[in-house]
Amino acid sequence: MDVLYFAWVRERIGLPKEKVTTDAATVAELVAELRAREERYDLAFSDPAALRVAVDQELTDFDASIRNAREVAFFPPMTGG
Amino acid sequence: MDVLYFAWVRERIGLPKEKVTTDAATVAELVAELRAREERYDLAFSDPAALRVAVDQELTDFDASIRNAREVAFFPPMTGG
């Protein structure tokens, strides 16, 4: 699946998008996998309360399933308007 | 003093403005004087709750003094906007 990062999450991880192959069933499991990879991931995800997630471009939460998901995106709380 | 009429008050009385010489101390006393004049005045002022008054171009109520007033205006509730 594609994993996307925006705003300071993108900056901390150092890339906007990557392909990830995972058996994670939920967003939270995917986050745990990513954090275990490298320090920059661990740092970016260190405060989950400061993050928002969208699965297939719909806002959801960290308990959400990512089975069959094509795209998961992580970002800080939005500041539009 | 000048007495002005607007909207349907003007139409019922049949004129927009007239000079009135009066000893009335309040708006209510002026209204009583006008009603005693002719039926068209009596009709126009028959429901005081349906009327609003301005003394010298400031909204006020029927108890207001008109001593030294230059201009008293009667009209229905406003419908601007």
Next chain:
Amino acid sequence: MRIIVQDAPFDFGQEAETFANGRHDMGAIVTFTGVVRDFRGGGLNAMEIEHYPGMTQKALEKIAEEARCRWSLGDVLVIHRYGQMTPGEKIMMVATAAPHRKDAFEAAEYLMDYLKSRAPFWKKEHSTGGEAGWVAAKDEDEDALTRW
């Protein structure tokens, strides 16, 4: 602050653009525009607005000043027409500029609520059938003032 009372039409887009431009300290601009609405299914030939010339400008200025006291505003614009208008024509507009959107929205709503029931304008509708009638004030418009 600009308060304009006129019989001529006004250019809404141009007024909105001018009002919104060149203010680097105001993050939020709200406009409200009132349009002559046709009766359901047609039948309104014209809307006539009578006003009290000596009092109108002062009454609008007082309402706008009160809004500036209550909210943090950078600017206020009020334009209100009188005379004859046809369906689709713009009757009036207000605009507010504020650092924050809450102030801009609340002040614009306040201006509209007071302008509806405290500014000396009266509307008369002329139907295509030739009948004419004064628009009655609505209880809900008077009630709207109680929230401020």
Next chain:
Amino acid sequence: MRIIVQDAPFDFGQEAETFANGRHDMGAIVTFTGVVRDFRGGGLNAMEIEHYPGMTQKALEKIAEEARCRWSLGDVLVIHRYGQMTPGEKIMMVATAAPHRKDAFEAAEYLMDYLKSRAPFWKKEHSTGGEAGWVAAKDEDEDALTRW
């Protein structure tokens, strides 16, 4: 209904005018415009807005559709820019048309509240001194959603 996401500037006056015109059944038009605000006393060089291209349009459409379900609206317009902007430039606008002013105002405020915290935009401020920082979401913006 028009939902536009673009990096180019938009012509606020023209958009407002076009939106407000030719509707004989809508008595009330409300617009909100967000402007890049300079820091108090100057110091903001540029505002950069990042967005999530695949999701933005859909998220805005969903918010606008929800507003149309909740209020009696004739039309809705949302324009939101992304990319680099300087102080005084317009970031976005919403416009609502309704038979009555209460619906037009409430729907515009609803659109703004949701657009602030539920549409995938992120603001970064670049100071004249060369520093840059992401704008933090405000608790009050999240709290604003609870009123709907």
